[in-house]
Structures are given as structure tokens and as C-alpha cells.
Amino acid sequence: MMGLLYPIQFECLAVVLAVLTLLGDAFKPLPDRRRLGYVLAAVMGLLLLYSFGPWIQVQDQTFFHGMYRFDAFALFFKRLFLLVLMFVLVMAAEFSPRIESGIAELYALILLCGTGMLLTASVNDFILLFVALELVTISFYVLVSYLRRQLPSLEAGTKYLVLGALSSGFNVYGIAYIFGTMGTTNFDTLHARLSALHASPSMAFTFGLLLVLTGLGFKISSFPFQIWTPDVYQGAPTPVTAFLAVGSKTAGFALLLRVLFTGLLPVQGVWVNLLMVLAGASLLYGNLGAIPQRNIKRLLGYSSIGHAGYMLMGVAAINSIGAGAVLFYLGQYAFTNLCAFLAIVAVSNVTGSSEISSFSGLGKRSPILGAALFIAMLSLAGIPPLSGFFGKFYLFVAVIARAATDWRYYVLAGIGAVTAVISLYFYLGVAKAIYIQEPENPANAGPIPVSDPMRLALYVCMAAIIGLGIFQGPLVNAAIQAASVFGLR
């Protein structure tokens, strides 16, 4: 029994925790729901520590009839998701005074959604892929519209629901085509059958593949499936936006890497060109679209499209450096975005606004929040000595590695370079508000209180951003080790 549960222990624990939260709330409502969030975050932190223990052994085999993997790649992502859950729970606890009712349910939904994410890390079969993805997406339908009396939140929820359902439909339709043409949904079997295929795959298979990519493209918000991103990011409660930006996107990339680099690797000729185009288009759309934005959550929505473009560049390189670079990027991206959203939660709890102008003079009002948001913005822009710089550098290394044999990768790297400069413009716009501009309403510009757990979370994030920017080695090692399961060159 224990052997059976061993590979899915994190998923089981997260579900149990979610159920306990709901049950506990039903029987004995806590007077202070805020504290519950901190406790759950602490439990996630302990789980994260536990996952580094010597008792967790990755295994080079599949479980549950080939549906599930527990390899270095899966473990890398499970740790990342635990980390994200921990910070998102802190954020939700900070945000809880602004939620009218159902706070324990919010925590439980976050945990259930996290369970889905933990599952995506190990997916080895299209059926499980669909189940894990739906678990994530359906939880998000509720989470996005959680501020149910506020119109923007409801609008965002509806948008996410309609487009999410559409993309799920595409996804499952595509899976049906792939099963219909290849007779399997298992990635390993698919890999073997496609390798044995001498001719190019049939039109029907290609059609199915494109539909599956559509479904995943929605999750990572890459062009042209990005339309929902800015609206939903702006309307959703801030902790949920953060969860979308780091959790959902990371889950999407975990699936994309797994599907493309195991099952669909033999037909890379079919999807690599498409991926390059998507990468370039996402880079341009996200970074150009962010320029006129006046709302920081909306700006981060566009920026998230741009960052999807950067990571797709690394996927499109189809080499071991690229896979490692994407994993490194996801790791540092989590810290960077969480840092930004933590600061946004703290500020908008006081100002009640997420317009960039409401952040003016933040450096004076609260040095720590100002510094945190500033560092996060610079890391997103890729400025040393912050982790975002090395993330981008590593991706460029991967792309140029391919450029030696295929000049089109130089074009892709060129687009990446140009958009990196463009992105600096709008990230510095936020920096300008923080440090250069004076508070817009001097009468209302007192210091902003920062609670202790928030302070701790901010310090951890900032230390991680700077630490990973200077001592990149440990995360690079972990990323390379995790990426090595694909055996790419």
C-alpha cells in the first residue's frame, strides 16, 4: 500500500490538507482565518523541506500502467509547485480581509488546484494530462471570480471560463485524433510508434497535435492564445493572479516539455517551426502590448505573455541546454513574480488600487515594499546581478547553440534581444513610479504597514532573486539534472 502511494505522496498530502481545511472550517470555524493561511503555508514549507530529504528517491520507471512518472524532472517541478503554493497561501492570508466569506474554501481551492499542478509534473499519458489540466483549470474558474460582488472579478471569471472551456475542448479533441491515428495515449508507446514511422505522420495526426498545442498554449498564455491574459490578470484577486502567473504557467510548461520531448520528439520537424513562430510572436505581442499599460496587474499580464515567448525560445531550441534553461527560467521566474505580487498585495491592501500611479513614492512610503517591487521588475527585465538576467542569458546561450546550424535561430535571438530592450522601458516605468515620482496624493501617503509573515516572505524572495543571480550554480545543476531525463543532445 505504501509502495503504491509513494510516487503520489505529495498529491495525496495536498488533497488531505485541502479536505481537512474544509472539514475543520465546517466543525470549528476559526475566529482568525488569516492565521490558518499562515499555518497552511508553513505546512507547505515543511513539505518542501521534506522533499529534499534522502528518503525521496527518484525512480526511472513508470507507475499506474505507464501513466505516471516520478523522475528527476517530476521532482523538480513538484518542489517548484510546493514553493509556489507556500507563497500563494501567504499572499491569500494577507489578502483575506478583503474577502467577504469563504476564506477556508479559498485555501482549500488553492490546495486542490496545487494538487492538479503537482500531478502535471508527472504526467506520462494524454488521459492523465487532461485530468490534471482540468483539475487546475476548474479550480481556477472559481478562484478567478472569487470576489463575487466585484464586477471586474466576475468579468475575468467569465472570460476565463469561456476561453478555458474552449481550450479544454480543443485539447481533448486533439487527444482523440492522436489516439485515433496512433492507437495509444501513452507517451512512451507514442514515442516508439512515431520513431518506427518512416513516412511523415498523417494529416489527421498533425491536426491532433496542433489541437493539443492549442490547449497547452492557452495555459502558458502564448500567442495566439493569450487574449484572456491581461483581462483575467487584472480582474482576478491578486493572489489568484500570482497563482496563474507562476503556478498555471509552470504547469503548462511542465506538460509542454514532457509532451514535446518524450512522445512527440520523433516528429519535431512538424512542431519546431510552429514553436519558433509562436515564440517570436509572443515576445513581440507581450512586450509591445505592455508599453501603454497603466495598471500593474495588467502590465504583468502582458509581461507574462512576453516571458512565455522567452521560454518557448528555449523549448524551440530542442537541445539539453535549452531544456535546462527553461527549467532555470521557471525557477527564478517563480521567485521574481511572487516577489512582485507580494508587494502588490501589501500595497493595494492599503491603497485599494493597482494602478501604477498608486505606487508612486513607494520607495519613501515603505522602503521594503519599494525595494521588493523594484528588484522584481529589474529581474523581469533581466538586469544583473538578479536572477532574471542569468535566466535570459542561459536561454540565449541555448538558442545561439542551434543558430550555428540554422540561421533562423539568429532571427529568433534577435527578436528576443530587441524585446528585452523594449521590456526595460515599461519595467523601468514602474521603477520610476517607485523611486523618482512623488506620491500622487501627499495627504494620503503615510507609511504602509507590512506584517511579519509578509516581511519574511519578501526577504526570502529578494534573497532568492539576488542569490540566484550571483550563485547560479545550484539551480543550474538541478535544472540540468531534471532536463537530463529527456536525453537530448
Added chain:
Amino acid sequence: MELLLIIAVLLPLAAAFLAFLFPANKPKAIRWLAIAATGISLALYLTLFANFDRAQAGYQFVSKMDWIPQLGVSFHLGLDGISMTLLLLVGFIAFAGTLVSSEIHERQKEYYILFLALTTGISGTFASMDLFFFYFFYEMAVIPMYLLIGIWGSLPPGKHGRTKEYATMKLTLYLTAGAVLALIGLLAMYYGAGGRTFDMVEIQRQFKLNPLSATSQRWIFPTLLFGFGFLASLWPFHTWSPLGYAAAPTAASMMHAGVLKKLGAYGIIRIALPLLPQGARYWANLLVILACFNILYAGWSAMMQRDWKFVIGYSSVSHMGYVLLGIATLNIVGVSGAVLLMFAHGLMAALTFSLIGFFYHQTHNRYVPELSGLARKIPFIGTCMVMAVMASSGLPGFANFPSEVMVFIGAWHRGTTIFQIATICAVWGIVVTATYLLRAVRASFFGPFDEKWSMLKDATTLWRKFPYALLLAALLVVGFYPRILTDIIQKSVAGVVEKQGVGVVAAVPAAERAPETGATTPDLVKVQP
């Protein structure tokens, strides 16, 4: 000694971290911390210079640590004659810049943190022998500059209708654009050398065994030339520079015009010339033409300016033209001249900007036509300004003179028509420089005294005079005894341009003659103490 180099480079950054922990209501302590940090690193650079083995051409004080072995990145610091010279420059200017920052009264804590971070960014770039860390430090220098200008800068309203926010954003975007362009070239070279190491020395060795094809060199070289050229204010990518300097606070202008701008030229000399010799030969003619535009076009623009900082801003663009001309010669004399000129011009530009800052802080006015007879109230500053202007016009006795002569000799030696025309243009450029600078000095420091300025106070105490005297003294010492630097520069430059092959038939004899050229130039001999 290796340890001293690491300490000297990282000390300002460490001080910045320390200042971060200081309470913001103790600005005095933070200021003293900054003075101590930059002062000690200057002392360390001087110690390193005194211990520098002048007979040896290669890198010295080398220390190497594996950083990201998976990608072949190592933390690799070391100095040769070129980087030693430029690090001395950083040391002088950072120290003087911290001293003249007493004019800053607002948010001093943030100011000194950013200034110190900027200092480490610049000195780290000069000391790095690894392409990754070269780029890392290079980019690191950009953002502190953005905030220094944005927060503490000032741009008097003028016809240009620009704000300091506009100026600083433009500067940052130009510099970053140049940096990412150069990054693509750097990565292409990394893979050209096998993709195993970012170590410059190692890559150079790889290229000696199996050089890059001429075609790829031709393609890669322009990315580095223009990428670094953005930072070196290569015409027509110079427009960020005068505007940025005009808007910057004094110490930031000093750092930027003095050393940050030199990073671009240094990148070309350190990376592009030795690693892509054929590419350099292919693009040299274009570089010469652009350098002439730098000299004459920017000189002409400087003549039209009425704001002191714009005058000096355009003048520094014009002077970078001489540096680029020296680089384009691809021979030892010319490139050494370029390096020495970077040193000389860096000191001169920093000195001028600090002097402008001195009187602007009191007058809140730096329009040449509105200032008059200032020397009567501030004789010390006036004297220093006259000397700075003389240095800038290349008068013998200042470091600018030997370096400009070396650039001209190097350029003339190339022998082709285009280089000789360029040399003539460049010499003519000195006349232009003298015209606008002397005109500006005459108008604002001499002539009838305007009662408006009777509240001006001169630098009277030794302490206030010290930063200006320090920069002047360095200029004069090198001006009177240029071999103190040219000896070590030339040895290292020989390593940079030695692989030039056929295109240097004219340059090889020049290389052998180089020491004598320096010695037989009559003025150099006469002025030796």
C-alpha cells in the same frame, strides 16, 4: 596581490551592502563609508600599479574560480597594461566623484548605494577575463545610472524641451540596446570557439589553433562594433550622450563621461580586435569614416551649444572619435594612443564636469551667455577650468597631448588615402575643440563681472580643493611622463593587434619603432622631468 585586485573591485559593492543596513538618518556615516571604500580601492589600484611587472605583456594578478562549470563560466579576474590603466582611471574618478558628492543632500543613503554599485559594475568590467562576467558587470552599471540621473539629476528647461526622465530613459535604452546586440556577437564567438568556455584567454587560444572563417568574422564583428559603439557614443548612435550628461548629477556625469563611456571602446579593444582580426580589417574603413563624423560633427554641435554641460557633453562625443580613430588604425601606436587617450580624456571630462558642478550648485545656472567674470569670485575653480580646457585642446604637458599624437601617428602610418584624410580631419578637429572651449571659458570666467554672481564662494579649504587637484595632478604626471603608462599599454596592445597578418605590413615597422616614436617626439623628451 590577486586578492588585492578582487578586494579593490568588490569593495565598493560590499560598502553598498553595508550602507543598505545603515539607518537612513545617518547620512554622514554613509558618506564617510563611501569615501573610505572608494579611497581604499584607489589606494589598492595604486599598489597594484606599483607592483605591476612592467616587463611582462600578459595578464597579471590573475585569480580564477569555477563559477558555472556546466556552461564554462568562471570568475576570472586579471590585469594587463590596458585594463590596469583604465582601472587606475576608475579609481581616481570614483574617489573624486564621491568627494564632490557633498552637494547631494536628499536621500543620501540611496545615492551612495547606487554610486558604489555603479563603481563596482565599471571596475568589474575592466578586470574581468571571462566574457560572462564582462557582460554581467557591464549591464550591472546601467541601472544605477538610470536612478542617479532620474532622482538627483537636473535638466534646465531649454529649447530642447526634454525632461531628465526622458534623458535617463533614452540613455538606459540606448545602452541596453547596445549591450544585447553585443551579447549575440559574444555568444556567437563562444560557439565559434567550441562552446565550452567563456574565458577570453582560452577562446583566443582556440581561435589561434582554428580561426573562425572570414565570413563569420565579418558577420560577428559589426555586432560587437556597434553594440559596444552605442556605449562609446559612436556616431550616429551618440544622441543619448550629451543629453544624459546634461541631466546627470555631477558625480554621475563624471563617472559616465569619465569611465562608463570608455567601456565601449575597451570592449572593442579587448574582445573584438584580438578575437576577430579579419573582421576588424574588413570594417576598419567604415569605423574611420564614422570616427571622423564623431570628431567633426560632434565638434560642430558643441560649438552651437549654450549650456556648459551640453558643450562638454558634445566635446566628449567628439573626443571619443579620436579614440575610435586610434582603434581603427589596428596598429600598436594607434591603439595604444587610443587607450592612453581614454585615460586622459576620462580624467579631463571628469574634471570639467566636477568644476561645472561646483559653480552650478551655487548659481543654478550654467548658460554660457548668462555667466560672466566668474573667475574673479572663484579663482581656484577658474584656474582649474582653464587647465582642463587646455588639456582638452591637447596642449603639451597634459596627458591628452601624447595620446593624440600617438593616434595621429598611428593613423598616418596606415598609409591609405582614407586614413590620411581622416588624420587631417582629426587634426582640424583640435582647432574646433579649442575654439568652442576657449570661447566658453572666456565668456563665463573672464570678461566683466556680473554682480548677480557676487554670492559665489570658492573652494578654499584643502579638502574642497583636493578632488580637483587630484584629477589635475594625474593628468599632469602622465602628460609629463607618458611612458609611465605607454610602456605597459604598448606591451599589452601588441598582444591585441599582433595577429593582424597581411593588412599590417605598414604597421609592423611602426610596432618596432613604437618605443622610439614615443621617445623621439621632441616635446615628449623636453618635458620629461
